[in-house]
Amino acid sequence: MTTAALAAIRPEPFKVACSSCNLRELCLPVGVSNEQLERLDQLVSQRRPVNRGDSLFRAGDAFTSLYAVRAGFFKTCVASEDGREQVTGFQMAGEVLGLDGIGTERHTCDAVALEDSQVCVIPFQQLEELTRELTDLQRQFHKIMSREIVRDHGVMLLLGSMRAEERLAAFLLNLTQRLRARGFSASSLVLRMTREEIGSYLGLKLETVSRAFSKFQDDGVLEVKQRQITILDSARLQELVGAAC
Amino acid sequence: MTTAALAAIRPEPFKVACSSCNLRELCLPVGVSNEQLERLDQLVSQRRPVNRGDSLFRAGDAFTSLYAVRAGFFKTCVASEDGREQVTGFQMAGEVLGLDGIGTERHTCDAVALEDSQVCVIPFQQLEELTRELTDLQRQFHKIMSREIVRDHGVMLLLGSMRAEERLAAFLLNLTQRLRARGFSASSLVLRMTREEIGSYLGLKLETVSRAFSKFQDDGVLEVKQRQITILDSARLQELVGAAC
DNA sequence: CGCGAGCTTGATGCCGATCAATGCATGTGG
């Protein structure tokens, strides 16, 4: 039996190839033609597993690569000198980690896996080289960076001008929207992060997050069972968020 | 008399050329060699004045160009659907505006001049083409985007975990640091924005900003005369900010 | 000079932080 036939029977469980990745419509390859994708496949040849609780990189680490979340869930957080910590984002499949490191060639935040995860390693210097040749890839890379900036502005609006329940509502709607784009239910989700992590992201204490969840449950907007959330009244959740998130 | 001689006597007051711009060590040309700079000069051929109070672009406008602040001072702000507004940044000479528009090909925030200003217009599509050829330019462009992301993370930390006086201290130190990089005094500055705009940026009401200024003055940290600020005790200001900004 | 935008300062109230106790799920060793 040929190796090709063998591969057909028992394919590599996680073949490292953007061209055959089911996330390619959400990730770096968006808009890149199939023949050009082969070039990207050569570049993104390495996978790296990250266990729950482990960090993919830490603030201060030398920057060499970007990472695309292949499976799992991450948080990124920055710390101030006196130890205060701020979660700056949560990343799910298809999203890119490490953009913060380009500017100074050192990472400026920690990226921590919130469940057992796997990332695709994208060596940055080679990516820059390839984007010089593949204009579609260049365009998509620039869009990813720009959207990160726009996302951050949305969080600044949230932190600067919304009240606790509005923040939580905006957070939940953002999560479900991203989950829906990945084919998951729009009304049922399992939180991968603790109340404390949600609070840090939203500029609230964990007790306040918990109270807001309880309030939403009392009002019939959500059903909350620990980290299992069901959205009962999506319209009301929308109303609670006056913001453009 | 030749035109060259004429030009020597009465040069164009604002020649549009990165190669002869005194901001080139802060702006897009950082790290770009002199011969390559000529290519950039061809691209950045247009200046645009923006009067105080006018906007350079607004949320929803089609995105075509980036803008480098040549002279003056800007704020960028996003608005939520229900009218709440959040200042997302203040930009001074050498800083780049418009990065938010790349992702969706529409601007997502307003950029408003806080004093009579002038920007260099950088047509984005042509910039992308040029970065494919000039690796130093590409590198610098990516760094500028990345630093914007890192800056935003710093603001998120500030908004999420600092108290009023800490926020104002961090804001002032950030401003003076950027002014110093432009050759201005590290201890004396004139604010170009109102208390309300500072408050919006810092997630505070204008009264709180005003009180924090008064407190700093009472404590001998600052001298405050309307918008004329003198820093008397820079070390104490640093202490007030535990953060890594 | 008088107007108005922006700033300061005071009095009061509320939202979310803080402190504290309990509940609940998971895991571990006796």
Add this chain to the structure above:
DNA sequence: CCACATGCATTGATCGGCATCAAGCTCGCG
């Protein structure tokens, strides 16, 4: 298998920082 520890979440009571409301003040400008 149960007892207990541990981590996370919920809920209540109290407190404090900042928002809000309100009144004057300053300065530039027509």
